[in-house]
Amino acid sequence: MTLDRWIALIFIAFCCIYGYAAFFTMDQLLPPFMQRNPVWPSTFPKVLAVLGIIIGLIVLFGLEKPSGEDEPSAVDINYRRLHEYNLGQALMLLVLMVAYALALRPAGFLLATTVFLAGGSAILGERRWITMILIAAIASGAVWYLVQEVLGIFLRPLPIFLR
Amino acid sequence: MLEGIMIGLSAAFSVQNLLMVVAGCLIGTFIGMLPGLGPMSIIAIMIPIAITLGDPTAALILLAGVYYGAIFGGSTSSILLNAPGVAGTVATSFDGYPMARRGEAGKALTIAAVASFAGGTIGAILLAIFAPALSSVALLFHSAEYFALMVVGLSAIAAFAGTGQVAKALMMTIFGLILATVGEGALFNMPRFTMGMMDLQSGINFITLAMAMFALPEAIFLVLNPARSSRGSETGGSGKITGLRFSKAEGKAIIPVIGRQSVQGFFIGVLPGAGATIASFLGYAVERNIAKGEDQAQFGKGSVKGLAAPESANNAACTGSFVPLLTLGIPGSGTTAILLGALIALNVTPGPRLMIDEPDIFWAVITSMFIGNVVLLILNLPLIPYIAKILSIPRNYLIPFILFFTLMGAYIGQNNATELLMLVGLGVLATVLRFADYPLAPLLIGFILGTMLENNFARSMQLYSGLDFIWERPMTLALLVVALLLVLLPSFRARRARRRAQGVADGD
Numbered sequence: 319m320t321l322d323r324w325i326a327l328i329f330i331a332f333c334c335i336y337g338y339a340a341f342f343t344m345d346q347l348l349p350p351f352m353q354r355n356p357v358w359p360s361t362f363p364k365v366l367a368v369l370g371i372i373i374g375l376i377v378l379f380g381l382e383k384p385s386g387e388d389e390p391s392a393v394d395i396n397y398r399r400l401h402e403y404n405l406g407q408a409l410m411l412l413v414l415m416v417a418y419a420l421a422l423r424p425a426g427f428l429l430a431t432t433v434f435l436a437g438g439s440a441i442l443g444e445r446r447w448i449t450m451i452l453i454a455a456i457a458s459g460a461v462w463y464l465v466q467e468v469l470g471i472f473l474r475p476l477p478i479f480l481r
Numbered sequence: 482m483l484e485g486i487m488i489g490l491s492a493a494f495s496v497q498n499l500l501m502v503v504a505g506c507l508i509g510t511f512i513g514m515l516p517g518l519g520p521m522s523i524i525a526i527m528i529p530i531a532i533t534l535g536d537p538t539a540a541l542i543l544l545a546g547v548y549y550g551a552i553f554g555g556s557t558s559s560i561l562l563n564a565p566g567v568a569g570t571v572a573t574s575f576d577g578y579p580m581a582r583r584g585e586a587g588k589a590l591t592i593a594a595v596a597s598f599a600g601g602t603i604g605a606i607l608l609a610i611f612a613p614a615l616s617s618v619a620l621l622f623h624s625a626e627y628f629a630l631m632v633v634g635l636s637a638i639a640a641f642a643g644t645g646q647v648a649k650a651l652m653m654t655i656f657g658l659i660l661a662t663v664g665e666g667a668l669f670n671m672p673r674f675t676m677g678m679m680d681l682q683s684g685i686n687f688i689t690l691a692m693a694m695f696a697l698p699e700a701i702f703l704v705l706n707p708a709r710s711s712r713g714s715e716t717g718g719s720g721k722i723t724g725l726r727f728s729k730a731e732g733k734a735i736i737p738v739i740g741r742q743s744v745q746g747f748f749i750g751v752l753p754g755a756g757a758t759i760a761s762f763l764g765y766a767v768e769r770n771i772a773k774g775e776d777q778a779q780f781g782k783g784s785v786k787g788l789a790a791p792e793s794a795n796n797a798a799c800t801g802s803f804v805p806l807l808t809l810g811i812p813g814s815g816t817t818a819i820l821l822g823a824l825i826a827l828n829v830t831p832g833p834r835l836m837i838d839e840p841d842i843f844w845a846v847i848t849s850m851f852i853g854n855v856v857l858l859i860l861n862l863p864l865i866p867y868i869a870k871i872l873s874i875p876r877n878y879l880i881p882f883i884l885f886f887t888l889m890g891a892y893i894g895q896n897n898a899t900e901l902l903m904l905v906g907l908g909v910l911a912t913v914l915r916f917a918d919y920p921l922a923p924l925l926i927g928f929i930l931g932t933m934l935e936n937n938f939a940r941s942m943q944l945y946s947g948l949d950f951i952w953e954r955p956m957t958l959a960l961l962v963v964a965l966l967l968v969l970l971p972s973f974r975a976r977r978a979r980r981r982a983q984g985v986a987d988g989d
Binding site: 320321322324325326329333336339344347352355356357359361362363366367369370373374376377381382397400403404405407408411412415416418419420422423431434435437438439442443444450453457461465470471472473 | 705
């Protein structure tokens with residue numbers, strides 16, 4: 319089974335859960351005065367769940383014929399060639415993004431951003447450490463200044479223990 | 482219309498707004514040149530900045546400028562590197578890149594700029610003519626028609642997704658609609674599908690979703706496959722772009738091409754789901770078919786006509802895509818969907834009332850399109866050799882910055898770190914969907930239209946206490962039938978074509 323059909327299957331399962339929530343868990347909570355409305359909060363989700371399952375099944379069983387397979391070019395992205403790609407780098411960058419999200423508040427904007435930018439370059443294979451850290455530090459300082467002073471949005475600059 | 486243009490001129494010619502046009506065009510050109518970052522990602526990144534401006538006119542002018550700039554920048558990298566930054570400029574590289582290889586990069590850039598300018602300007606004129614007419618019709622619409630119109634829009638986007646893709650696009654549309662039901666809607670005043678999480682109470686943030694759907698997957702792809710940002714050319718980034726002039730004969734040859742393709746591109750842009758990419762490919766194909774003999778043989782080898790056609794078509798289509806957005810409040814493309822989200826965040830409701838309630842916004846945007854085109858022509862063209870230097874930024878530095886701006890875009894609007902985790906999660910999901918060849922623009926359009934669709938649906942249900950509005954309002958019924966036909970027609974035609982092909986194979 320190809321990846322797009324797996325996704326269709328997962329989507330159908332998702333629609334079933336969504337539909338279950340819409341059909342069986344939402345209406346009891348409805349106050350009596352709203353029950354006289356022709357539209358309930360669950361109406362639209364119910365319709366969507368049913369439509370989603372139908373279309374998911376169409377994709378799953380391939381009822382719509384593809385137009386003919388084109389050979390994917392080198393520039394196009396294709397999961398069958400995933401092993402040729404820099405998968406490790408991409409995963410490490412994603413982990414770095416999560417770490418950034420978690421560290422942004424406790425570590426403060428300046429430190430977290432500098433580490434993120436320098437770390438990102440390092441993951442991609444940059445080895446000129448001083449240039450890298452310098453660029454990252456200047457950039458995070460500049461962005462902090464722009465966001466804080468020009469746009470007027472508060473970003474906590476310093477780590478928790480320096481406040 | 483003249484009165485409107487005067488209003489627009491007075492609004493657009495304030496110092497702040499002129500600055501916005503120039504800034505938008507420059508930023509758009511800069512980022513649009515980077516391979517892999519399309520106008521949608523750029524606009525998504527710019528939205529928090531536009532929203533903090535506070536003034537909807539300035540914000541929309543900035544974003545429209547970014548949009549134009551991105552398309553212009555995309556054609557620059559198509560011509561210089563054969564690496565289109567934007568899908569809408571792929572056709573530009575067919576003839577632009579051969580010209581650059583011949584050492585006529587400067588001439589190619591000028592022709593592209595002139596064609597873009599003409600396409601954008603003619604498009605803006607047509608917009609100024611058609612938008613008021615369409616919005617006076619749209620004033621007759623009630624919520625039932627709006628509901629039906631949105632259904633038409635959503636199914637048209639799926640129908641134009643290409644052969645074999647309609648069901649997938651519909652699936653993504655429904656996924657977008659489902660995501661839109663999360664959170665506490667104004668309609669019912671009760672939280673839905675939040676799973677008890679406080680962060681989902683206000684629903685999924687649309688900037689986060691837009692970033693996750695477009696900017697993040699593109700950045701991940703750039704990491705995964707360095708060939709996407711390959712610079713296989715010797716002219717690239719060297720800054721040696723000379724000879725910006727083209728000859729009189731060439732000028733004469735491209736004038737009719739530009740005229741035809743500007744008009745055709747505009748009307749393709751108006752259709753929901755079609756947009757700049759289809760307009761540019763179709764424009765190229767039409768001009769190649771019209772051209773005769775020697776001219777036709779030149780296509781693909783560096784023909785000035787082949788360069789001018791997609792360039793004027795894609796710019797005119799960009800302008801055309803503003804028609805449904807400004808008159809009906811219904812976006813026809815991913816980019817205008819993002820613009821719609823930005824407008825809603827700024828407390829502006831695009832639609833037929835926009836022209837009446839806030840004519841200054843409406844006309845300022847149209848006027849700024851003229852100004853934006855002039856800026857692109859006279860400011861960007863001479864600067865191109867310098868701006869093209871951005872193409873030589875090493876990707877080791879570029880990609881972390883793209884990721885960082887994506888994160889910032891999601892963060893500064895909300896000041897909530899959970900938003901960043903959602904961004905990464907949704908971004909991974911979007912990447913997987915892209916791998917499986919699912920189109921993502923329908924998802925975002927579904928998400929943005931979801932709330933409006935449900936509100937209009939509920940309002941018509943309440944007015945008619947039931948589904949009677951479908952039968953009792955002929956316009957609603959007609960629109961819904963059109964929607965159904967749009968979805969069913971492609972599969973019907975494909976089936977007929979297959980049957981005919983089989984017939985040929987059998988020999989009858």
